[in-house]
Amino acid sequence: MSAGLIFIYVVIFLAMYVQIFFLLTFIEKRKSIIVKNILVRLAHFPLISIIIPCWNEEKGIEKTILSLLALDYPKDKLDICIVDDGSTDGTWAIVQKYITHPSICAFTKENGGKFSALNLGLTKIKGEYVACLDADSRVEPDVFQKMLPRFTDPAVMAVIPAAILEHPETLIQRAQKVEYTMAVFFKKILSILNGLHVTPGTLPLYRSEVFAKIGNFRPGHQGEDMEMAFRMHAARMKIDQVHDAVVYTIPPRTVRTLFRQRTRWIYAFLNNLIDYRKMLFGSHGNFSWFTLPTSIISIVAVIGVFFFSIYNIISYITKAVARVHFGGFHPTYFTPNFDLFYFGSPTIFLIVFAYALVFCSIGIGYYMVEKRLPLSYNFILFVVVYSVVSPFWIMKAIYKVAFSRQMAWR
Amino acid sequence: MKFGKYILVFGITAVLFISAFILSSFLNVRKVENLRLLQDSLSLDLLSTEARFALLKESSCDSVSAETLLSQELGTLGERVAYMENQLGSENNDVIQLKKYYTLLESKEYLLIQELSKKCKHILQPILYFYNNEECDDCTKQSYALSGLVEKFPNLRVYTFDVSLDSPIVRTLKQMFRVDTTPTIVFSGVTYEGFQSLEDFTKLLPELAKEKAKQEAAVKTTTKTQ
Numbered sequence: 001m002s003a004g005l006i007f008i009y010v011v012i013f014l015a016m017y018v019q020i021f022f023l024l025t026f027i028e029k030r031k032s033i034i035v036k037n038i039l040v041r042l043a044h045f046p047l048i049s050i051i052i053p054c055w056n057e058e059k060g061i062e063k064t065i066l067s068l069l070a071l072d073y074p075k076d077k078l079d080i081c082i083v084d085d086g087s088t089d090g091t092w093a094i095v096q097k098y099i100t101h102p103s104i105c106a107f108t109k110e111n112g113g114k115f116s117a118l119n120l121g122l123t124k125i126k127g128e129y130v131a132c133l134d135a136d137s138r139v140e141p142d143v144f145q146k147m148l149p150r151f152t153d154p155a156v157m158a159v160i161p162a163a164i165l166e167h168p169e170t171l172i173q174r175a176q177k178v179e180y181t182m183a184v185f186f187k188k189i190l191s192i193l194n195g196l197h198v199t200p201g202t203l204p205l206y207r208s209e210v211f212a213k214i215g216n217f218r219p220g221h222q223g224e225d226m227e228m229a230f231r232m233h234a235a236r237m238k239i240d241q242v243h244d245a246v247v248y249t250i251p252p253r254t255v256r257t258l259f260r261q262r263t264r265w266i267y268a269f270l271n272n273l274i275d276y277r278k279m280l281f282g283s284h285g286n287f288s289w290f291t292l293p294t295s296i297i298s299i300v301a302v303i304g305v306f307f308f309s310i311y312n313i314i315s316y317i318t319k320a321v322a323r324v325h326f327g328g329f330h331p332t333y334f335t336p337n338f339d340l341f342y343f344g345s346p347t348i349f350l351i352v353f354a355y356a357l358v359f360c361s362i363g364i365g366y367y368m369v370e371k372r373l374p375l376s377y378n379f380i381l382f383v384v385v386y387s388v389v390s391p392f393w394i395m396k397a398i399y400k401v402a403f404s405r406q407m408a409w410r
Numbered sequence: 411m412k413f414g415k416y417i418l419v420f421g422i423t424a425v426l427f428i429s430a431f432i433l434s435s436f437l438n439v440r441k442v443e444n445l446r447l448l449q450d451s452l453s454l455d456l457l458s459t460e461a462r463f464a465l466l467k468e469s470s471c472d473s474v475s476a477e478t479l480l481s482q483e484l485g486t487l488g489e490r491v492a493y494m495e496n497q498l499g500s501e502n503n504d505v506i507q508l509k510k511y512y513t514l515l516e517s518k519e520y521l522l523i524q525e526l527s528k529k530c531k532h533i534l535q536p537i538l539y540f541y542n543n544e545e546c547d548d549c550t551k552q553s554y555a556l557s558g559l560v561e562k563f564p565n566l567r568v569y570t571f572d573v574s575l576d577s578p579i580v581r582t583l584k585q586m587f588r589v590d591t592t593p594t595i596v597f598s599g600v601t602y603e604g605f606q607s608l609e610d611f612t613k614l615l616p617e618l619a620k621e622k623a624k625q626e627a628a629v630k631t632t633t634k635t636q
Contacts, residue, residue, distance in 0.1 A: 017423045024419055287415070326551045327558020327606055339492055341444070344437040345497065349430035 004308050005347070011301040012350045017180035018294050019357035022189045026364060027194050028251070033243070042148055048205070049079040049127030051119030052197040057135035060250065064135050065098055068370035070143040081121045086111030091135075114201075115217040115224035122216050130208050132225075134201035138166070138248045143393060146245035147205050157210050157237035160187070163202035164369055168251075171381055172258055176251045178382035184243050191241035195291035197269075198226045199239060200321045202247040210237065220277075223268020230276045243368050255385075259393050266397035269295060274401075298304045299394055306391035355383075438497060442504045445494065448487055449511045455483075456518050463522065484519060487512060489568065500543060500574075510577045516569040517579050523567060535567045535615075538596035540589045544574070548605040552593040555608050562608075563615065 026033060050068060054061055061082075068080055080103050084092045087108075095106045110122055118132060129148075133139070143161055160342045162184040165177045190196045199206070204225070214235050220227025232239060252258040273280070273292065280296075282288040323333055363373055491512050495505045523536045539556060541549040556568050571580050573592055583589070588598045595602045597614060606614075 011421060014428055016426060017419060020422050020426070021415075021419045024415070024422070322551070323554045323557075326554035326608065327556075328562065329557065332559040332561065333557075341441060342493055344434055344441075346431045346434040349433050350427065353430060358500055 004311060007304055008308055008347065009350070011297075011304055012347075012354055014297050015301060016350075016357060018297070019354070019361060021290065022186060023357065023360060023364075025189045025192055026185070033192075042145060045074050045077045046128040046148070047077050047126070048073070048131060048144060049081060049121075049125035049130045049208075050131045050133055050203075051118055051121030051125065052080065052082045052133050052135055053085055053114050053121065054082065054087065054091055054095075054135035055085040055111065055114070055117070056087045056089045056091060058087075058094055058409055059093055060136040062094050062097075063138055064133065065095075065104070066175075067138040068133070069103070069138065070141055071144065073144050075103055078103045078126050079125055081125050082106040082232045083117040083121045084108040085114065085117040113219060113222070113224075115219050118224065122211055124175050128208055129205055130211070131203050132201055133197070133203045134249070136250045137163075139203060140246040140248075143203065143245045143247060144205070147242050150240045150242060151207065153238070153240070155238040156240045157232060158199050158206045158239045160191075160196065160199055160204045160241050161202065161247045162187075162241070162243045163200060163247050163249050166248040168378075169351060170253045172255055172385060173251055173253060174378045175381040175385040176258070178378050179386070180249075180251070181365040181369050182358075182362045182370050183365070185361050187241045188243045188247055188368065190286075190291060191239065191292060193286035194238055195286040196239040196241065197229050197233075197287065197291045197295065198223075199229045199232075200225050202249050213237075221268045221271035222264055223272060225288060226265075226268050226272050227275075230272050230279070233284050233409050234276060234279060236284070246369075255389060259389065259396075262390070262393040263281060263400070265396045266299070266394050267400050270299075270397060270401045271362045299398075302391050303398075304395055305387075376378065419635060438494070441490075441494060442508065444488065445490055445508055447482065448490075449508070449515065452483055452487060452515055456515065456522070459522060468486065484515060487504075487515070495543075506575070509572060509575055510579075513571060513577050513579050515574060516571070517583065519567075520569050530602065534565050535598070538568060538583065539570045540569055540573050540584070540592055540594040540596075541570060542573050542592040546592045549593050552595075552605055555606065555611070556632050558608050562612075566615075 007240070050062060052068075057064075065080070065082070068078070071078065080101075082095050082098075082104065084095060084106065092108055096105045098104050105124060107120060107124065109117065121132075122130070129151075131144075139161075147159045147161060150156050158381050162181050164184065165173060168174045168177045187196060200385075210232065214231050217224045218227050218231075229239060252261050273296070279288050320334070327333075358377070362379065366373055463590050491505075495502075498505050500506075509554060520536050520538070523534055527534060537556070537559075540551070541552065543549070553570075560566055560568055571583060573580060573584060573589065587594070587601045589596075589601065591603050593605060595606055602614075
C-alpha cells in the first residue's frame, strides 16, 4: 500500500470521526435542538446596545438599519451605535439620514480596522447586553427575543444566532448557502459542546461584563471575532448558539471575493491558534480537544487530498501520453468504463460513507433552518466549488502566516 | 469533559471504516467466483469450437469464419483477471489460480488459431507476448504498443503470458520459443527480444498492412458507388 493511500485512509477516518461525533451529539441532544416554535415572552427587556462598524457599506447599511428599527423589541431598550470607520463612499451620508432617530447614534473616525470601530462603539454605549452587526446583514424581528432566554444560564456570556443566506444569486452564493446551512448544524453542536471558536459579525450578543472582564476587541490578525471567542474560552466563558434566531447575510458573489474572504479567515484562525497554542489539548474541554484539533485536521486534510488528487491526475495524464506515444491514438482508450465489475474498492466505499455522513449534516442543517430536506443541486455546486478552490485559499493563508505578511482587509 | 464519548465515537468510526474493507473483500470473493464461471463458460466455448472445427474440416473454408468460431470474451477475461491481480496482489492464491486457468485458455485458443490458419487463409494471426510484472520497465511500453497494434489491426490476436507464473504451460512455451528475457514477442514462429515499437511491428506485418489497405480501398469504393 502506498504512503499516499495510507494518508488518504487516515484523512477519511478522521473526517468520519468528526462527522460521527457531530451526529452522535445531535442524537443525544435532539430533543433540545429541535425546538417547537414557541416564542418565550420575556418578563423584562434589558437594554441592548448594537454596534454597527462600517467601512464603505453604502449598498447595505440602510437595509441593516431598517431591519434593526423593525425589531420586535421596545424601542427605548435599543441603542444602535453606528461607527463609520473612515468610509470613502456615501456610507456616512446615508447614516446621517437616521441620526435624528432617538435609538440611533453615529460616529465617524479615521480608518483603523474593524476592531477599532467596535472599540469606539464600546466606549459610547451603556447597554446591559452588547451586540455587533456587520453592515451587510439583516435581522429577523424576533431575533433578540429568541436569544435572550439563553442568558438565564449564568455561565453563558455570549449567544450567537444562525447566519443564513436569503436569496443566493450567483453559483458561488448557491454553493455557500449549503455551507452556511450546514454550519448552523455544526455551530449548534459546537455550542452544546461549548466549543464555538468564533463569534461572527452576524449579531453576536455579549453580556457587557465580558468586555469589563477580558477587555475590548483586539486586531486578532483581522479576525477580531475569532480572537474574542478564543479569549472568552481562555477565560472559561461559555458561548451559546440559538439556531432559530435568524440573521441574513450577503456572502461574496464571486470566486475572487470568496477567495479573499476565506484566505483572511484561515489566516486569522492560524495566527490566533499560534497565539493561543497553549489551549490546544489543554484544559479547556471540547474547545481544546475537539474544536481546535478538528480545524487543524480539516486544513491538513484539504491540502493532503488536493496533492493526492494532483498526483493522481498527473499520473493519469502521464499514462495517457505514454499510451498514445507507444500505441498511437485510439478513442477507445479514453471512453470511460462503466462495468460494475471494476467498482468496489475500499476507497470507494469509504468515500461514499464519508459523503453520506456530510449529507446527513447538511440534511439536519436544512431541517433546522428551513424545515425541509436539501433536495437541490446546490449540494453538487458546494462539493465542486469547495473541493476545487478551498485548497488554494488554505495554502495562500499558510504561506502568508509563514512569511508573516500583512493581509489587505479587502 | 467526558473522554468516554471520544472513545465511543472512535469505536463507531472504526466499525464503519472496517466495514468498507469487509464489503470490498466480500465483493472480491464474488468477483473471483464470477470469473471462475466466466472461465468455465469460455472453456466450454473452446471445446465446442474445437468440435465444430473438427466437424467442418472437410467443408469449405467459407463456412469457417474465425470471428464466429472464437469468442471475444477472452479479452474481457484478461482485463478482469489483471484488475483482480491489481486489487488482491499477485501473491494471492485466487489470483494465481485465475491466471493459470486464463493462461491455459489462451494457449488452447492459440493452438486452435494455428490450426485454422493452416487450413484456411484467414487473416487471423496470433502474437505471443511474454511479460513480467516486476523488473521490466519496457513491459508497460510494450503493452501500450500491442494494444495500439490490436486497435490498428483487429485481425491480430495477442496472447499474454506472465513468465513469473509457475505454470507448466508457460514453462513449455518459454522452452519452445527460447524466452529468456522480457518483453519477448513471438510472431510467425520467430522470437523477438526486447521492446518492439508500433513501427517495428508494422514492418513485420506487411501482409496485414496490405490487407488493411485493400479493405479500406474497398470500403471507399462502396461508399463512392453508393
